[in-house]
Amino acid sequence: MLRTREFGAFVVLVAMLLLCEAGSQFYNQKSFLGNELGRVLKDFSIVAIAAIGACAVIVSGGVDLSAGSTMTLSAYAMAFLFVNKGVPAPVALGAGLATGTLVGLANGLLVGGAKLPPFIATLGMLSIARGLAFWVNDGDNITVAWRSSADAFAGFWLLGDYPMVAVLVLGILASVVMARFRWGRYVYAVGGNEEAARFAGLRIGAIKAGIYAAAGLFSALAGCTYSLKYGTTMVTMGNGYELQIIAACAIGGVSFSGGQGTVAGSVIGAAILQTLYELLLQLRVPGDRIEIFYGAAILLAVGIDQVRRGGLPARWFSRSAT
Amino acid sequence: MKRIPLLLALAFGLGCDGGGLTGPVGEIKKGPQKKYRFAVVPKMLNNKVFKCAKISAEAAAREIGRKEGVEIEIVFQGPPESNPARQASVVESLAGQGVHGISVSVDDANVLQTAIDAATAKGVPVITFDSDSPASKRKYFFGTNDLECGERLAKHLGKLVQKGKVVIQSGTTGAPNLQMRVKGAKDYLAKHHPEIAVVDVLYCNDDVKKAVDQIGQYMSAHSDIAGWILVGGWALFGADALKSIDPAKTKVVSCDALPEEWPYLESGKCQMLLAQDLWGWGAQSVRILKDLVDGKPVEAGPGGVINGGLEEVTAENLADFKKKWAEQFPEYK
Numbered sequence: 001m002l003r004t005r006e007f008g009a010f011v012v013l014v015a016m017l018l019l020c021e022a023g024s025q026f027y028n029q030k031s032f033l034g035n036e037l038g039r040v041l042k043d044f045s046i047v048a049i050a051a052i053g054a055c056a057v058i059v060s061g062g063v064d065l066s067a068g069s070t071m072t073l074s075a076y077a078m079a080f081l082f083v084n085k086g087v088p089a090p091v092a093l094g095a096g097l098a099t100g101t102l103v104g105l106a107n108g109l110l111v112g113g114a115k116l117p118p119f120i121a122t123l124g125m126l127s128i129a130r131g132l133a134f135w136v137n138d139g140d141n142i143t144v145a146w147r148s149s150a151d152a153f154a155g156f157w158l159l160g161d162y163p164m165v166a167v168l169v170l171g172i173l174a175s176v177v178m179a180r181f182r183w184g185r186y187v188y189a190v191g192g193n194e195e196a197a198r199f200a201g202l203r204i205g206a207i208k209a210g211i212y213a214a215a216g217l218f219s220a221l222a223g224c225t226y227s228l229k230y231g232t233t234m235v236t237m238g239n240g241y242e243l244q245i246i247a248a249c250a251i252g253g254v255s256f257s258g259g260q261g262t263v264a265g266s267v268i269g270a271a272i273l274q275t276l277y278e279l280l281l282q283l284r285v286p287g288d289r290i291e292i293f294y295g296a297a298i299l300l301a302v303g304i305d306q307v308r309r310g311g312l313p314a315r316w317f318s319r320s321a322t
Numbered sequence: 323m324k325r326i327p328l329l330l331a332l333a334f335g336l337g338c339d340g341g342g343l344t345g346p347v348g349e350i351k352k353g354p355q356k357k358y359r360f361a362v363v364p365k366m367l368n369n370k371v372f373k374c375a376k377i378s379a380e381a382a383a384r385e386i387g388r389k390e391g392v393e394i395e396i397v398f399q400g401p402p403e404s405n406p407a408r409q410a411s412v413v414e415s416l417a418g419q420g421v422h423g424i425s426v427s428v429d430d431a432n433v434l435q436t437a438i439d440a441a442t443a444k445g446v447p448v449i450t451f452d453s454d455s456p457a458s459k460r461k462y463f464f465g466t467n468d469l470e471c472g473e474r475l476a477k478h479l480g481k482l483v484q485k486g487k488v489v490i491q492s493g494t495t496g497a498p499n500l501q502m503r504v505k506g507a508k509d510y511l512a513k514h515h516p517e518i519a520v521v522d523v524l525y526c527n528d529d530v531k532k533a534v535d536q537i538g539q540y541m542s543a544h545s546d547i548a549g550w551i552l553v554g555g556w557a558l559f560g561a562d563a564l565k566s567i568d569p570a571k572t573k574v575v576s577c578d579a580l581p582e583e584w585p586y587l588e589s590g591k592c593q594m595l596l597a598q599d600l601w602g603w604g605a606q607s608v609r610i611l612k613d614l615v616d617g618k619p620v621e622a623g624p625g626g627v628i629n630g631g632l633e634e635v636t637a638e639n640l641a642d643f644k645k646k647w648a649e650q651f652p653e654y655k
Contacts, residue, residue: 035418
């Protein structure tokens with residue numbers, strides 16, 4: 001267990017949180033963990049929820065570039081029905097999640113059925129979903145003031161106010177499905193060796209359709225969480241999230257070659273991304289240089305994990321004969 | 323675990339090197355002090371108008387510091403590109419660090435409201451500049467009267483274009499300040515120039531390349547456009563943005579008057595640039611925040627709004643404007 005990628009990522013996350021605490025104590029004489037941890041947990045939840053679904057896609061050897069746009073379109077579907085049409089909160093939320101699932105299913109059919117490369121299929125869907133989101137409300141924002149309504153509160157409170165609970169519950173459920181259920185084993189089989197899986201009798205197209213549909217559902221959950229957390233829906237809200245989601249999975253040890261990676265790793269990866277930005281703010285790195293340090297620190301974190309696991313950098317410095 | 327001390331040393335090294343630190347600030351205190359730490363949070367770092375806000379905030383900090391014998395540190399921090407959620411994180415993090423005050427150009431009023439209110443609850447006064455979040459607990463807003471900005475752009479274009487089709491180019495659909503500029507321009511033309519029709523509003527998502535491409539593509543498909551109103555100067559930050567425009571047939575007016583936009587006035591491709599009070603974004607932010615912390619009164623209009631001025635820059639007065647710019651923003655490149 002100590003040599004798993006997830007454990008390495010977890011060690012990096014704990015080290016970063018300790019650095020945040022040390023930085024805050026040094027500069028501000030305040031406890032970071034005592035005062036700010038709750039906010040950081042809330043802030044990382046959006047990427048973490050979407051990363052749970054993206055993990056299955058990447059483990060299967062694919063990629064989903066439409067995740068950010070799916071987030072936006074799903075949030076618009078929910079907000080439009082709830083605010084503009086007066087649909088009850090649970091129904092509106094369900095419609096938002098169904099929208100994302102349909103977008104994901106369309107991706108899955110393009111990849112699994114029409115055999116399009118995932119990069120191309122989801123790139124096309126990125127644009128379609130973004131355009132549809134604009135079309136829903138002519139590009140205007142929709143304010144989702146759900147906290148003032150008792151009925152809406154019952155339907156939205158978990159995602160809106162306690163998204164980290166949703167991350168925990170969904171993360172555990174998805175981990176169990178991936179590790180213990182037949183469907184999870186199929187995902188690893190398809191990503192590990194698709195030809196072998198096909199010869200073993202697996203219906204690859206149907207499995208991929210299911211994987212992308214699930215990813216669409218989790219992207220939709222992330223989009224609705226964003227909309228409820230911040231009380232607004234806007235056409236640019238998901239821009240750039242697809243890369244953050246993929247980066248979270250990569251940092252958490254999900255292999256882009258397919259067949260390797262876990263949900264827990266992806267969630268930890270999302271937490272690392274958020275904590276890293278927080279750390280750079282705590283250490284007072286200037287705004288115009290923060291992206292440089294952000295990128296360098298991601299490479300450093302992954303590099304430390306590689307060294308710890310005896311990966312490539314360790315071999316570079318190894319004196320053993322080749 | 324052996325590497326953690328090394329990481330700690332490295333990280334503190336980065337912070338101390340990059341931050342220009344002067345030591346711990348400590349708990350927020352009210353009333354006049356010897357040392358202040360104010361944060362200026364732009365919508366995004368990749369828009370040059372916010373570079374002007376940084377320059378003027380730092381200049382004002384030096385000026386006030388010299389006159390009043392105090393030390394003022396400016397923290398200029400924000401997302402590299404439009405990302406309201408990240409901007410909200412930055413505001414909350416800075417409040418948690420105990421800065422004495424925050425001035426923020428709001429990317430999305432709803433998203434930032436929670437962060438502004440949370441910072442205020444921690445005892446950190448927050449004001450807004452450029453773009454407001456009026457429903458939040460911010461104390462004041464300094465910026466352009468955006469309705470007037472749109473009206474002035476339309477008024478100038480109306481003098482140049484007697485009739486025909488006009489296109490408006492805006493940034494992001496949700497930005498409330500841009501929505502007001504578009505509304506101001508549309509309403510003015512509808513009221514005073516009914517023979518001019520606004521046929522389209524294009525959104526470039528604050529992207530220079532997209533803004534440039536939009537104009538070229540639109541003119542290629544619609545050669546009968548009589549005028550363009552750019553409610554932000556995105557396209558004119560790019561080179562050759564108006565090559566598809568024939569000034570004899572199509573007139574262009576734009577908000578903002580940064581050095582990158584001046585050649586379009588000189589070449590006659592653009593007829594008027596409407597300069598916002600970019601100096602005030604930074605300098606007034608520092609002045610207002612210091613007065614707030616010191617407990618001094620701040621003069622403002624209803625709703626805590628303080629309007630910055632607008633200045634029309636044309637080929638005729640460009641030389642004078644350049645001279646003033648060089649004095650205000652000598653560091654601008």
